[in-house]
Amino acid sequence: MKELLRELSLAFGPSGCEDGVKDIIKSYIEKNMPACGEVSCDTSGGLFLTLKKEGAPRLMICAHMDEVGFMVTHIEENGLLRFGCVGGIDPIVLTSKRVVSESGHRGSIIAKPVHILSKDERDKRPKIENMMIDIGADSREEAEKVTFVGEYFTFDSDYVEYGEGYVKCKALDDRLGCAIMCKLIKDIATGEVSSDYELHFAFTCREEVGYSGAFAATERIKPDYGIVIESKAVADVHGVSDQKKVCVLGDGAIVSFADLGTIYDRDFTRHIMDLCEKNNIKYQVHRIISGGNDSRNIQISASGCRVALLSAASRYIHSPADVVHYDDLDAIYEAIKAVIRRGN
């Protein structure tokens, strides 16, 4: 899974531009699951794999392919690019970060340097309106040779493993979910994992800008149950009180009862917790109501379904240095494996 996670995380895929990620997943599935299921794409941009099982309850497992990024909104006379954010990014993480465009051109995000800021400006939080992308062009004309208004950029980041089981990269939100799903698919193909549900794997688009891909997917699949794999922002770092840490990296899969988008199905969530206890899978309970994800639309699309969320704790989410722990990904994988074997 690590090699696949690396490849997926480094792929270019801001919301609405997920094809690069989709191609990797598609070829992985086709290579590892010849003729066992049906891979399809829809006009919403999602990628789906159905493993038919007549008469069995329908379980949709979902992760989103997109990541947060940027879009060029205006090119200045001097060749600097004005931009807007695609998805929620805290401006404080942006200054001096490396970025890369859809066509592979590199740049950095610049703002007025500290030595010429007034005291007042220094005390304030930075604003996106005061930042620009520098791609090394000296004029608008030169810039327009390599980019255009409407072009996407993402963080230009490296995949770095460090410490005991930690990994850092951009876009781990939610390529880790995609990677876990791919591993499940592969292990089902080899017979290592079996399912008593009819499984619908949904790799969705545009989660970061309002869950519209999940809406389209659910209206079509009409599942009985949904499990969303996500990453969740936590603050398990020095100087934060135990209460505000939310969750801890390496302490296992996060199960959620509620966030700002969804109140998760209590019985399904408790069932997953029971299975974790029974199978010695590490899990932790999400301790804040914040954020939201595809679950919101999955729960209430079509006639509704029972939805649960499994997340990996993530430090510095929506930055080039999103950090997660491999053990948590394994715990999520094991938890889902336990769920889909209903005999458990």
Place this chain on the structure above:
Amino acid sequence: MLELLKRLMNVPSVSGREDKIREAIVREVEPYADEISCDPVGNLIVRKKGTGKKIMFCAHMDEIGFFATYIDDEGLIKVNAIGGISALAAAYTEVVSENGVRGVIIPECGKEMPKVENMYIDIGAKTKKQAQRRVKVGDFFVCAPSIRRLSGTRYVGRPFDDRVGCAIMIEALKKVKETENDLYFVFSTQEEVGARGSKPASYSVAPDIGIAIDVTGTGDKPGSAKMAVKLGGGCTVKIKDSGVICSPELVKQMREIAEENKVKYQNEVLIYGGTDASSIQVAGKGARVSAISVPTAFIHTGVEMVDMFDVNEAVKLTALLAEKL
């Protein structure tokens, strides 16, 4: 009506935890319904069969509350809000958990304006361990229910929002006589967190007409938003709120039916707040929607105030619409 209302208000059921109130409502409607079902999101769908137009009435079962996020070393419980909690209104009141554990909710801010994130629930535990035996992170709480008569037909308590709507639908279901209309009474979930439950229910029912039954604000108290709705002036016919622009055609029909049958009503334009009507309007292939509301002062506090005259007018209008629309 009053006894029914008391029974329903006394069952705590925060958004996403509506099972107990659902059971209570099933007991009330069973003798009068042709079909009763529950969907995956917990909506209770009660049908009185007909061959004509599909009309869906909808009142929500859930109420606002709190979510336990952390238990500290002293056994005090930190919380986040579920739905539009006013910290000012909630401060220093009694609360009860989904498992029946009682406590009080206290702001830790001294004289400043309280905020939910600075409040804690004290369940009388002496230690963290003692607290953890009774409450787990992820448990839900609500402010304790109550209902009292002030004078005449005026009552205060909580949660009128929206058990009063549930009670109105139950009474109307009992009252409805012969009609061709295919009637659905949906007791919905998760309205207080953004009209979530009614969306899948409406997709399943696919009604021609959707009418939410809920509370609305009033403009007749000091400090209330400017609004031409008064306590005791009759139930309302909704024209618009912040989530929905109602079908003008349906609003016209509702007014005509009210006038012909001498039901006292007020025209409602609510500036802040919405109801399930917003999601019924856009679910599935869409429906013509409006709402009947009960004027309620001090919504989302422990002293929500209604006039039973308005409640009874709402029952009449609901039953008439079920028969005549």
